[in-house]
Amino acid sequence: MRGPERYFLIISKNFLKSVISLIAMYADVLIIGGGPSGIVTALTARKNYPDKKIVVLRKEDKVVIPCAIPYLSSSIESVSKNIVSDEILTKNDIELLKGEAKSINRGEKYVETTVGKISYDKLVLATGATPQKIPIEGIELENVFFIKKEVPYLEKLFRTVREVQNIVVIGGGFVGVEFSTDIVRLKKKISIVELLPHVVQLNFDDEFCMQIEEKLKEMGINVYTNTRVEKIIGERKVEKVLLSNGKELEADMVIVSVGLRPNVELARNAGINIGRCGIVVDDYGRTNDPDVFAVGDCVERRDFITGSCRSVMLASLACRDARVVGSNLFEMKRLRRIVGDYPIFSTIIGDTAFGCAGLTERQAKEMKIEVVSGEFLTVNRHPGCLPDAKQIKIKLLFDKKSHLLLGGQVSGDKAVAEITNLIGVALQAKFTCEDIYLMEVGTHPMLTSSPIVYPIIKAAEDALMKFST
Structure with missing residues (x-):
């Protein structure tokens, strides 16, 4: 084939490719972000809207399971074992595109991305959050790591963990504490530096914080509370960390775990309303644009007591948001x-x-809420001589006027996680102290505490006695 016919065929092929490309780059539902909230939004939307074209756009090649990141050093041993399979999307007829969103045109309803322009009917922002950076001299030195959800970065982080001996963790929240407890199993010297009077103080009252600190020390972890990192010292790599108390810690590596900030720039540049703690949404994840939703760590949350904005970044909350948005x-x-x-x-x-749910006593006092606490200590089996018997300690908080449950904290065996979830359900159902005292539970000698001394009921009873005095 020669001449005009050949060129006509080339032009026709290119035109056909363009048409196919335009058809392919449309989504009834376009989700930006492939973390837990993005995945659950897509799966929920597929169940509720089986005929819609759903596309997930994410910039990462692979997605890690975020809550398990602290346990990659010794419990899991490899980043590759902590990956969410893409099949969870593709086998549900959800298209996965790997690229980055650059801008949103809400008027014409399309997103400019590194893989082309994608038009949408409904857009969901599941852009997540980024580690907070702190203004410390030396923070840019080699072997100073933040906790990013990026596979190559995490592989380097955990490779470094195995190569070094002295590790300083800045931040004594859940993630910093969990990193430390997993790394110390590798016989490393770990020091946690926390600015507040106690580790995990934002979530537990003092008696539970002190119990956690005691456990950390039993594991050989050094804990410095009421202490600030003044400077990270080293020429090229980190060598020492200077603390506010004047002490210098030997350090071959520093892990920074001081919280996250929501990724809101894409939304802000598109004219989506941004609050003090993230993207502003209503109870159904809708932004100020009726066709744009937001879910997960990028959104601003409201406190269940005060209604004021707060930043709580949990995969469980993100997935709850996603079920709401994906359905509606x-x-x-x-x-x-x-x-x-x-x-x-x-x-x-x-x-x-x-485990903890709702308010702590400290937070209630800061809000000027008068509370009555109920506490109880028992064992998790009956009788207590059974194998694996372990003490359970529980504390429940109730509003002094209404008797409504406001929060609870528990320590003990692994069943604590589900006891905490039970407290969470009671909070959401607006149970009073009397409701909990009279609640029905199932018990078994090898599985639970005795029905005579069931912890959540006995803690409610303790509070009831205080109400009546």
């Missing part, structure tokens, strides 16, 4: 009865699990 993209299928967010956490330090 095109019509209101799932009405949300619960308003506000109830933070529910659990962790394990050595052989002891800890």
Whole structure:
């Protein structure tokens, strides 16, 4: 084939490719972000809207399971074992594109990306959060790591963990504590530096914080509270860390775990309303644009008591948001009865699990809420001589006027996580002290505490006695 015919064929092929490309780059539902909230939004939307074209756009080649990142050093041993399979999307007829969103045109309803322009009917922002940076001299030295959800970065971080001996963790929240407890199993020297009077103080009252600190020390972890890192010292790599108390810690590596900031720039540049703590959404994840939703760590949350904005970044909350948004993209299928967010956490330090839900007593006092606490100590088996019997400690907080449950904290065996979830359900159902005292539970000698001394009921009873005095 020669001449005009050949060129006509080339032009026709190129035109056909362009048309196919334009058809392919449209989504009924376009989700930006492939973390837990993006995945669950896509899966929920597929169940509720089986005929819609759903596309997930993410910039990462692979997605890590975020909550398990602290346990990659010794418990999991490899980043490659902590990957979410892409099949969870593709086998549900959800298209996965790997690229980065650059801008959103809300007027014409398309997103400019590194893989082309994608038009949408409904857009979901699941852009997540980024580690907070802190203004410390030496923070840019080699072997100073933040906790990023990027596979190559994490591979370098955990390779370095194995190569060094002295590690300083800046930040004594859940993630910093969990990193430390896993790394210390490799016989490394670990020091946690926390600015507040106690580790995990934002989530537990003092008696539980001190129990956690005692467990950390039993594991051989040094804990410096009420202490600030003044300077990270070294020429090229980190060598020492100078503390506010004047002490210098030997350090071959520093892990910074001081919280996250929401990724809101893409939304802000598109004219989406941004609050003090993230993208502003209503109870159904809708932004100020009715066709743009936001879920997960990038959104601003509201406290279940005060209604004020707060930043709580949990995969469990992100997935709850995603179920709401994925159900209601095109019509209101799932009405949300619960308003506000109830933070529910659990962790394990050595052989002891800890859980908390709702307010601490300290937070209640800061809010000027009068509370009555109920406490109880028992064992998790009956009789207590059974194998694996372990003490359970529980504390419940109730509003002094209304008797409503406001929060709870628990320590003990691994069942603590589900006891904490039970407290979370009671919070959301607005249980009173009397409701908990009279609640029905199932018990078994090898699985639970005795029905005579069931911890959550006995803690409510303790509070009831205080109400009546």
